[in-house]
Amino acid sequence: MDCIFCKIVKGDIPSNKIYEDDKVLAFHDISPEAPIHFLxxxxxxxxxxxxxxxxxSxxxxxxFLVINKLVRELNIAETGYRIVNNCGKDGGQTVDHIHFHVLGQRDLKWSPG
Known part of the structure; x- marks a missing residue:
């Protein structure tokens, strides 16, 4: 399989990890859109x-439990943050491996389009 996220999970591609357990991996986005931006x-x-x-499921x-833990550790739970999941081409999904972006520490405007 030629999935970049699977390669990150296996350690073939380095990432700036902030959390890992037996089920999930969290790491900083390489092109952050906010002062705090992790996947x-x-x-x-x-x-x-x-x-x-x-x-x-x-x-x-x-x-989502991991996100809850990390936003508290990063001190953005109280000020707010956005969780983004893109699905499919029209939804903006560029990597075919489900992932959740968490962005915070700036005023996030709406609409995202």
Whole structure:
């Protein structure tokens, strides 16, 4: 498989890790859009939100628990942050491995388009 995130999980491509356990990996984005911008990815290859099912949905809930932990550690839980998941080409997904961007420490405007 030629998935960049799978290669990061295996350690073939370096990343600036901020959290890792048996299910997920979190690391700083290489092109940050905010002072705090990290990604949380499952270690298991799940292509997109369209591929969440009964067998892997526990990993997605675990990702949100990890996000909760990290935003507290990074002191953005109280000031606010945004969690972004892009799904499919029109949704802006550029890596076919589900991932969640967490952005904070700046005023995030709306609309994202």
């Amino acid at each position: 949380v990815i499952p270690k298991e290859h799940i292509k997109s939100a369209n591929d969440i099912n009964e067998n892997n 526990h990993i997605i809930s675990h990702i």
